[in-house]
Amino acid sequence: MRHEHWLFTIPLRLRSLFRWAQADQELDDELRDHLERKTEEYVAQGMTQEEAHRRARLDLGGIEQTKEKCRDTRKVNWIQDLIKDLRYGLRMLRQNPGFTAAAVLAIALGVGINVGIFSVLNGLALRLLPVPRAEQVVSVEQIFHGKFLRNAVNGGSLSSYSEYLNYRDNDHVLSGLLAYEPFVHATLGGGKMRELLGATTSCNYFDVLNEHPSQGRGFVASDCAAPGENPVAVISDELWRGAFAGDPSLVGKRIILNRTEYTVVGIAPQGFQGTEPIPSSFWAPITMQTVLEPGSDRLTADNLGWLALLGRVRPGVTMEQVRSDLGVIAGQMDQLHPGRKTSLAIRRATFLDRQMEREHLIPAASVILTVFGLVLLVACANVANLLLARASVRHKEIALRLSIGASRWRLVRQLLAESLLLSLIGGALGSVLAFWSFTGITRLVITRRSLLPSMLRLTFAC
């Protein structure tokens, strides 16, 4: 039954959609034929030609109205109407360039800036790290209380190497815990002179993150066996393509970082740029720290916070279990240092984990987002105002349309189509702006990166 229905109606729909001019012509012919016959009938009854014609038209009710009613019975009519409305709307917008520019700009600015800011915030602080099964990955930070002197690089909540080893070897809840030193500066030598930012990492780094190099290998335990002994490195796909022109035989060759030769053992998967908001181009074993950053030996400094910790939670273990298990280890270490009291901040890892950074960024971003949200609201109110002002000017036009047979709903649809067009153009432009503002904000963050660590560099944690 239903199929048969479609059999009859689909050709009709297609016809009224694609051959509407013909359908309209036939409608015209049909009604004219009717008028002629009716007129003849009235004439036969003894009316004058003129009178008969008038009566016939009267019987039909307005010809245009009747035509419109007939057109309205076509089920696909709204598609044509929409196209017509949009075309007409476009013409209206072109005729009022000032109004259009103002409205579109208001919407575009409002949308663009909001989306840009939110994208940055979302990417940094809300979205999980872009690694496989990221929901298992947690960041571990130490927050110190009490009167206790602590040295720190890159933020007061980072761990020392010995503390890292302690957590890694004594926990019962993680399938792996990695440590890395973020923001390690290095100069790429060998005629390719380039300033790089990378990280020294524990040798389970790529295994815990489950990011296996696309070529070569990640680090193995022996790479971290002895300080300064294993000059190997994994470089990012971006650096491989950029500085080494995608040399397919690069793995196994040597590159120079800070005047020391490193053997490239692997190339990170495309798109993987570490777990910091500022992309890393290379990774070296944590034991190479003294060589990469000559003049400072951080591996043996037990009271120096310099390593960020990320752990992969074993399946089935809850966050509470992780907190209490690692908390026990922290408590044991507290007993060795008089006056030290540590609480752990453990959360699902994002690009922006460190308490200090979050404490600054999130409220700031929220305020900014609220402010620009209000700006968007004002923009909308402005556009509404503009539309309202125009509506009062268009009274005449609307009255005219009503009188020649447009239904109210049809008029509303037409006005809605215009608004739709405005918001579409505004939204499209807003997306472009959003892209710009996003890259702009990102660049701002990255170029001010030297500010970021120094802003956060604290010698004392109280």
Place this chain on the structure above:
Amino acid sequence: MSKPSDLVQGTLDMLLLKFLALEPMNGFAVSQRLKQVSGDVLQVSDGSLYPALHKLEQEGWITAEWKTSEYGRRAKYYSLTRLGRRQLEKEADNWGRLSSAISRVIKLKEA
């Protein structure tokens, strides 16, 4: 749409289907037939007739064809489809049930 006042909602469709079931005809003929048969009781203005015909066509119940009429004039002739015949049966059925029920009620004697 101006509704014919003394026509129960939906019955216009049924009447039109019935007329076209008897023989294919054009819109003008339908309007005349309506007037003749009902003796001016059912007043359907031409302005309501054509939208109604077009609606039936869009539902797939009737189909239209341009034919040259007796006087060499081209006109749009409507005829019933299979689907329309079934629809007519259904509506006539409903109408029969409804009207007999109503007349039973009306004919109740006062005690």
